[in-house]
Amino acid sequence: MKRVDDAAVVLDQAGMTYTVRSAEAIGTRSLRARLRGGASGLRTNTVEALQPLSLVVRRGESVGVIGTNGSGKSTLMKLVTGQLHPTTGHVFAATTPVMLGVNAALVRQVSGEDNIMLGCLAMGMSQVEAEAKYDSIVELSGLEPKALQLPLKAYSSGMASRLQFAIATAVDPDILVIDEALNTGDAQFRARTRSRIDQLREQAGCVFLVSHSMSTIQEMCTRAIWIEQGVLTMDSGAKSVTKTYARYTRKKARGDHEGALALLEAERGVLKRTHVTWPDGARPDRVSAP
Ligand SMILES: Nc1ncnc2c1ncn2[C@@H]1O[C@H](COP(=O)(O)OP(=O)(O)OP(=O)(O)O)[C@@H](O)[C@H]1O
CATH class of the missing domain: 1.10.8 (Helicase, Ruva Protein; domain 3)
Structure with a gap:
């Protein structure tokens, strides 16, 4: 059970499934489909971007968010900032998050x-x-x-x-969400960024940082979460999560898909799942969509 007294952000079984109108439904049926002719198929598609997950992020934490392309990182950040409402579960934040994105x-x-x-x-x-x-x-x-x-x-x-x-x-900001915005900076900018993030954490804020750069995550974060194919796979210290993720990507890169899958399943098997409990009256405000 996770008590949430000093939490900045809480996700309680929050998940996201997008509903997308199919190309034909919006009048742009593909050339392949037209050449093939025949039945049109579904008029809407769903994309399960994020399976329900629970997280408690406390003041003073900087959390790196990693995972391969399309694994659900930006979706998760949009749930945190309230740009999107989860299709299952709830997201709460103590104050309105500030999003710094590309x-x-x-x-x-x-x-x-x-x-x-x-x-x-x-x-x-x-x-x-x-x-x-x-x-x-x-x-x-x-x-x-x-x-x-x-x-x-x-x-x-x-x-x-x-x-x-x-x-x-x-x-x-009490809660700062940085989605891929720091990757173009040079060494001097990274140093300044790092000290500003540390300053915000010292003022009891928390920072989420989405990045494909493992060194950036190690440098700037105290904790990291790994989301893969919409599933929370690892949630631990930044160093251990980034190292495990790097092993996973190396396996995939050399075509060892079985090994990569085994690693993924092993991590999911040992992940300690969070069950959120609210002490009386301590629930932070709900993040609302603009
Ligand atoms: N507005 C949307 N409508 C439908 N599907 C979407 C939408 N936004 C994202 N998706 C889908 O949700 C999944 C997760 O996308 P998301 O952008 O969250 O991934 P990501 O981990 O941030 O990817 P990347 O590392 O490439 O930026 C993908 O399959 C993507 O195609």
Whole structure:
């Protein structure tokens, strides 16, 4: 049983199945299907992206989220931020999570400087608060004053990531979700990012970090979860999860599918499942979709 008194985020048997209208139902029947003719088949498809899983993430934790392409990591993060409602179970968060993703809103046509102000205002700061945060955002971004005058469309992806990270963390979020946004950064940016994440954790926040880079997860996370084919497979210290996952991907890469499957099943067999219990009155607010 997991008590949730000091939890920042709790998933209680949360799962997600997408329902997608088939190509024919939306009037774009494939050429192959048209050439074959015959019956049209289903008009809707379902994708079970995430099987029901339970997790308790406490204040002060930074949790890496790993797994192969299409395994359900982004879906899980969207459940945490409330962008999606789970189709089974519940997701709770103590405060509204801030999502820092590859597509987080930066305006391409306006300068870096204006993006800082717009971003701060969009996150609910007053103009005075935004002005007060301005210098620290510039410092964290590590961008030169000259670069801040340029429109975002002239930035490299690494420069845009720096700015995005610096803006998103300016509000000192309690719960920060970073989905693949740090992979373009250089060594200096990684060092700054790491110390900012540590700072947020020290302030009793928690961080989720989705990445395909095992070194990034090891460097920045205290804990990691491995999701494979929509199933929670491992939940433990960042080092041990990333090492096991690396063994799994190596087996797959050299065509040892049986070995990879055996490893997957072994980990699932020993995974300690979380059963959430709520002490009276301690349940955090439910995350609501925008
Ligand atoms: N809006 C959607 N509608 C239907 N299916 C979706 C949708 N979004 C994701 N999926 C499906 O859900 C599964 C999980 O996708 P998700 O994006 O969560 O994986 P991921 O682990 O983040 O992948 P990647 O590492 O490639 O970013 C995939 O099979 C994907 O095709």
